[in-house]
Amino acid sequence: MSHITWEAPFCGEGNNCFRLGTDADGKAYIAVAGQEELAITDSHDALRTLILDIKAGKADHLL
Template identity: 65%
Template structure:
């Protein structure tokens, strides 16, 4: 696994915490806090679009 540079954890209500990270090959990672050894990975652009869509309310039906 590449070296991932993790950001500080983001925690929502009820302690739902996750972390976002990147590697030197411009890949992006997202993982549940404490489970960084099994992250979801994609390009930075895909992760950026996911976050923008969530902020725009496009994933509210999943909650």
């Protein structure tokens, strides 16, 4: 696995904290803080689309 540069954790009120990361190969990662070894990885574009869709409310039905 490439070296991942992790951002500071993002924590919602009363929720788990998540971290976003990137590596030198252009991959993006998302993981629960403290469980970075279990990160989900994809391209920057795919992660960007996921985040924008969540912000737009497209995942609200999952809550």
